[in-house]
Amino acid sequence: MSVQLAVVLPTYNERSNIASMIERLDAALAGVAWEAIFVDDNSPDGTSDEAREVSQRDPRVRVIQRIGRRGLASAAIEGMLSTAAPVVAVMDADHQHDPNLLPEMLKAVESGDYDVAIASRFAEGASTEAWGRPDRVKASGIANSLARKLTGVELSDPMSGYFMLRTETLRADAHRLSGVGFKILLDIMATVDTALRVKEFPMHFAARATGESKLDRTVVFEFLVGLYDRWLGRIIPTRFALFGTIGAIGVVVHMAVLGTFLQIFGGPPVRGQLVTAFELGQTCAAMVAMTFNFVLNNALTYSDKRLTGFVPLLKGWCKFALTCSVGLTANIGVAAILVRFGVHEYPSAITGIIVGSVWNFALSSRFVWGRY
Ligand SMILES: Nc1nc2c(ncn2[C@@H]2O[C@H](COP(=O)(O)OP(=O)(O)O)[C@@H](O)[C@H]2O)c(=O)[nH]1
Ligand SMILES: [Mg+2]
Incomplete structure (x- = not known):
């Protein structure tokens, strides 16, 4: 059966989350021909090695190991461009995103009624309590409303890191994406010229399983840099x-x-x-x-x-x-x-x-x- 869905998982120091993530994907995606692509920025904890080991047992798992590079957005883009699957999802590898949403998101995109499926932390019915980070919830809320105003993207969670779309939609505009910072969804939504039909899926955003957040410290700075890049990056790099x-x-x-x-x-x-x-x-x-x-x-x-x-x-x-x-x-x-x-x-x-x-x-x- 040809591959239906690729799940791209950008990683930096997520070694202990890899194997369990694949187990959960396998359980959630029964009946779907899927593959998983870890895009690892040469993590010092050996995430790539661990992912290759999992791949030895399960060839649906692939690894892209990037040397001398960092960045969530560019990792996601490279992962999405590396698959032949017609539909691709991006999600965190730290278990904050529930893989059980994937089949419904896939149904929405495959039906042709929607171009993008987004798991939202802030849609009706979603929750962020389990995250245990009221400070980040607040920061995301502010960033979201700022992003909505500046880019005109009307979504409950344009900063979500969990979404799915047809790979051809991405490829059509991939060369115009900025790839800077970490907010790849916002980048995609603001770049494509045609209005994308979006379906939002409320999610229960969990606490990270193990390891620590990479975005805690730079999140505000990266966000501002990302906005600048969108606005003026073409005139003054x-x-x-x-x-x-x-x-x-x-x-x-x-x-x-x-x-x-x-x-x-x-x-x-x-x-x-x-x-x-x-x-x-x-x-x-x-x-x-x-x-x-x-x-x-x-x-x-x-x-x-x-x-x-x-x-x-x-x-x-x-x-x-x-x-x-x-x-x-x-x-x-x-x-x-x-x-x-x-x-x-x-x-x-x-x-x-x-x-x-x-x-x-x-x-x-x-x-x-x-x-x-
Ligand atoms: N390849 C790659 N992945 C990254 C980078 N920064 C974060 N990630 C991954 O992106 C996902 C989300 O990052 P995380 O640190 O959990 O951010 P948070 O959930 O916003 O606190 C995780 O799977 C990280 O391992 C990076 O620079 N390169
Ligand atoms: Mg996380």
């Missing part, structure tokens, strides 16, 4: 915007350090002094600001390629410093040339800064966080 924002905060840090330094050590220059307080302060401030930028970019702009461990961080910092020195030279060079050609000093300075940061961004994304 999201990563560059983040890089630039962090750079701008870096300038504030620089000034604060320099100001403090001059407050303490400032005063008229002493005769015979080798370096002035300003020169020393400027140097310290630049080092602090650069380190600050490096740390923030590592944590936020490149959260998916984050460097960890002392040696990689030190190496990364040295490369970043080197990159910044090239950018600084470009910055000063361009500004100086413009001034010589009679351009006013301020626009020249700003042009220099823009050229320098584009340069820094291009080089550092490649040499510090990229692969070469």
